[in-house]
Each structure stands twice: as structure tokens, then as C-alpha cells.
Amino acid sequence: MNDIAIWTEKLVKVYSQVKAVDELSLHVPRGSVYGFLGRNGAGKTSTIKILLGLARPTAGQATVLGFRVGHDQVAILERTAYVSENKALYGNLTAKELVRFTRGFYPNWSDDAATRYARSFEIPMDRPFVKLSQGTRTKVYLLLALAQGADLLVLDEPTTGLDPVAVDEFLRILGQDVVGEGRTVLISSHQLSDVEQVADHIGLIDHGRLLLEARLDDIKSQFRLVTAAGNALAQSRSTEVVSVTSDGNFCKYVVRQNAEAFAAELRQQGATVTDVSPLGLREIFLEMVRKEEVCTSGNAAGIPAAVSSSF
Amino acid sequence: MLLHINPSSGVPIYLQIENQVKHYIASGAMTPGEALPSVRQVAADLRINPNTVARAYQNLERDGVLQTVPGGRTYVAENPTGLLKSEKIRRLRPYARQIAVEGTQLRLDPQEIIDLVWQELNALEEAHERHSDLDRKAR
Numbered sequence: 001m002n003d004i005a006i007w008t009e010k011l012v013k014v015y016s017q018v019k020a021v022d023e024l025s026l027h028v029p030r031g032s033v034y035g036f037l038g039r040n041g042a043g044k045t046s047t048i049k050i051l052l053g054l055a056r057p058t059a060g061q062a063t064v065l066g067f068r069v070g071h072d073q074v075a076i077l078e079r080t081a082y083v084s085e086n087k088a089l090y091g092n093l094t095a096k097e098l099v100r101f102t103r104g105f106y107p108n109w110s111d112d113a114a115t116r117y118a119r120s121f122e123i124p125m126d127r128p129f130v131k132l133s134q135g136t137r138t139k140v141y142l143l144l145a146l147a148q149g150a151d152l153l154v155l156d157e158p159t160t161g162l163d164p165v166a167v168d169e170f171l172r173i174l175g176q177d178v179v180g181e182g183r184t185v186l187i188s189s190h191q192l193s194d195v196e197q198v199a200d201h202i203g204l205i206d207h208g209r210l211l212l213e214a215r216l217d218d219i220k221s222q223f224r225l226v227t228a229a230g231n232a233l234a235q236s237r238s239t240e241v242v243s244v245t246s247d248g249n250f251c252k253y254v255v256r257q258n259a260e261a262f263a264a265e266l267r268q269q270g271a272t273v274t275d276v277s278p279l280g281l282r283e284i285f286l287e288m289v290r291k292e293e294v295c296t297s298g299n300a301a302g303i304p305a306a307v308s309s310s311f
Numbered sequence: 312m313l314l315h316i317n318p319s320s321g322v323p324i325y326l327q328i329e330n331q332v333k334h335y336i337a338s339g340a341m342t343p344g345e346a347l348p349s350v351r352q353v354a355a356d357l358r359i360n361p362n363t364v365a366r367a368y369q370n371l372e373r374d375g376v377l378q379t380v381p382g383g384r385t386y387v388a389e390n391p392t393g394l395l396k397s398e399k400i401r402r403l404r405p406y407a408r409q410i411a412v413e414g415t416q417l418r419l420d421p422q423e424i425i426d427l428v429w430q431e432l433n434a435l436e437e438a439h440e441r442h443s444d445l446d447r448k449a450r
Binding site: 171172 | 318323359361
């Protein structure tokens with residue numbers, strides 16, 4: 001398990017009869033930048049809270065950096081840095097005071113690192129935290145995380161509320177100083193373009209369930225949009241068809257892999273394949289979430305239903 | 312070396328980097344022995360994950376395009392043509408097939424398809440000559 005930073009098995013969290021997390025099994029490789037994606041309310045923050053010991057799972061189990069959640073919580077917290085969505089710290093303290101306050105909690109703290117990053121991130125160390133911009137607050141968090149010597153950074157919606165220049169600076173620091181040396185970064189977000197830029201692994205959840213977990217490069221090399229003229233092919237022998245839309249003349253298929261074999265199958269059926277093109281993360285995200293809705297809205301036959309409903 | 316990437320295109324970022332480095336070398340903008348910026352530098356410049364840059368460099372090294380010396384610096388390989396001819400053809404064949412399939416589907420004549428490849432080869436050659444001219448003038 002040494003190569004897995006976060007592992008969960010069939011994790012469940014029920015809040016007053018609502019399943020916020022539904023049998024979630026995650027595998028976050030050590031050293032990866034893992035984009036934890038889902039729309040608002042998909043269960044991202046609930047999952048993170050369980051991992052950090054801020055909420056108790058209703059069922060299932062999890063380990064973080066090899067330590068069991070709910071048993072070795074101190075060991076987990078010593079090695080983990082968490083940047084919450086609202087980026088709240090003691091507002092009246094300056095960054096310098098926050099450093100002095102924080103260092104005592106962490107056995108691996110490095111004053112050298114704190115000084116070095118304060119300089120390279122250009123943080124005004126003597127200004128109260130509340131007076132700092134959102135972008136600078138994020139940098140203070142990153143400084144504390146790096147000085148703490150964290151092996152795992154959990155960033156909950158880190159770019160929300162940042163202007164484009166601050167986002168750009170955040171991504172630069174992530175690439176230059178944060179990623180590497182075996183450090184794992186979990187970024188929970190619905191800002192797909194930011195995640196697409198830095199993540200190497202993706203976990204996509206909706207309604208508390210995992211829809212897709214894979215290397216981002218593999219997802220991009222395998223998902224394809226296939227356009228064809230001719231009869232709709234509802235089922236395929238060679239691949240998983242994520243969605244089908246048709247206007248009567250043309251059909252658009254999103255397939256998860258083996259697009260070439262699928263195109264050959266279409267040609268065999270007498271259709272003319274006009275295009276096979278790659279998809280961006282945003283389109284893949286939307287297709288996967290939509291597919292989930294077709295399947296959960298009572299249409300057991302999923303794919304044919306999507307064909308007929310769009311005529 | 313100036314790289315440009317489009318993170319939201321469907322093409323994996325490591326492939327975008329590989330293709331650009333190859334193009335730089337094929338067009339003579341980068342020459343054998345020339346040093347590439349470090350993985351971390353490229354990651355910071357492009358605002359991307361260093362693992363992605365490392366993957367591109369590793370693939371290029373495996374293909375004999377780049378060389379990394381002990382200590383970590385990466386250079387354009389001195390002899391990128393060290394591969395066997397049969398291996399080179401094996402690697403190029405999928406692209407040739409794609410051109411053939413796409414061209415035929417678009418109802419282009421075989422000669423038009425071949426002309427197109429010639430034009431691209433000539434463009435590369437011209438770029439190469441321009442770069443060597445510049446080099447000569449710089450000296």
C-alpha cells in the first residue's frame with residue numbers, strides 16, 4: 001500500500017437519510033496530483049471531512065498515507081495539510097504570527113522552508129491575515145503546508161474566489177514548489193480548466209458515487225466523439241458507449257475506449273463515419289454526469305432511451 | 312525553447328510537448344547538443360504538473376530524441392537517427408495510414424495526398440535552411 005496515498009473502500013456517509021457519500025472506493029497514487037471532481041453537492045467535501053477525521057463514516061473504511069482513518073488520526077494530521085474552501089485562519093494574526101502559532105503542531109516543521117517560501121511567494125508577513133487578498137491567503141496556506149513538511153496536501157476548491165492572475169500564480173507555485181518529492185496533492189474542484197492543467201489523475205464523482213477514476217492522459221487518449229451518418233447503433237460489441245445523440249441523419253457517439261474498433265463496427269453496419277475526435281475534460285465530465293442521469297431516471301435501457309428522446 | 316500548450320484540448324499535454332520538441336528539432340530550431348530547460352522550469356512556465364513534463368522528456372529520451380546526462384540536464388541527442396530503418400518505418404506507419412484513410416475519406420486523389428506530404432517536407436526543409444543561415448550570421 002506504499003504507493004497509495006489515499007485509499008477508501010465502500011465509504012458511506014449518510015446525513016439525515018441523504019447519502020452524501022455512496023460506496024465510494026478511491027485510489028489516490030502517492031506523488032500524484034489528483035483532481036477530485038464533481039459538481040456542487042456531489043460529496044467531495046463530505047469525503048474530505050471523513051479523511052481528515054472531521055466526520056465519522058457511516059460505513060466503509062479508509063487509509064491516508066498508510067494510516068487508518070479513525071484510528072491513527074494524529075499521525076494523519078501531522079503529515080497532511082488542509083486548505084479549506086473558505087480559507088479561514090485567525091484573521092487578526094499576521095502571517096508571521098501564524099507561522100509562530102502553527103509550527104508547534106508539527107514535528108517535521110522547517111523554519112528555513114518558512115523563510116524561503118515567504119520570500120519567494122512575496123508574502124507581506126507583517127499584515128493581518130484578513131487584510132490579505134484571496135490569492136495571498138492561498139499562498140500563506142501553501143507556505144504553512146510546505147514548512148510543515150506535509151506529505152499530503154488537500155486543497156478544497158483552491159482557486160474559487162481567485163482572479164485569473166492569482167490563479168495563474170497559484171498554478172505556477174504548484175508546479176514549481178509543491179508537486180514533487182513524493183508529495184501527493186488532492187485538489188477538489190469544479191474549476192475543470194485549472195484541474196486539467198495540473199492534475200495527472202482524475203476521480204469524478206456524482207451523487208456520492210465514483211463515475212470515473214483514471215490517469216488524465218489515459219482518459220484523453222481513450223474517450224472519443226464518433227460522428228456517423230446512417231442508422232443508429234444502440235449497442236456495441238467493442239466498447240462502452242457513454243452517450244448517443246441523433247438528429248435523424250447524423251449520430252454522435254461518445255465512447256470510452258476502442259474508438260477505432262467502434263468506427264469499424266459502424267462501417268460494417270453500413271454507416272459512414274465522418275469524424276473521430278478527442279474530447280476535453282469538460283465535455284467528458286458533462287457526458288459522464290449526463291449518462292448517470294439517464295441511467296438513474298428509471299430508463300434501465302439507458303442508451304436506446306437516449307437515442308429516442310433526442311429525435 | 313518556447314512551448315505552447317492547450318490544456319483543454321483533447322490531446323494529452325505530454326503529447327503536445329513531445330510533438331513541439333520534435334518539431335523544433337526537425338526544423339533546426341534546436342540542434343544536437345543543445346540543452347533543454349529543466350522539468351521544473353517548464354512546469355513553472357507552462358503552469359503544469361512537473362510529472363507531465365517528465366513523462367514527455369522520458370518518452371523523447373526513449374525514442375532517442377533527447378539524452379539526459381548524469382546530474383540531470385537534458386540535451387538534444389547527438390545522433391537521433393541511431394534507430395534501425397525498419398524501426399523508423401514501424402513508428403511512422405500509423406501516421407501514414409491515418410493520412411491515407413483521412414485523405415481517401417475526403418475524396419482526395421492519391422497524387423493530391425502525396426503532394427500535401429511533399430509540401431510539409433519542403434516547409435520543414437526551408438525552416439531548417441533559415442535556421443542554419445541565422446546560425447552562420449550569428450557566428
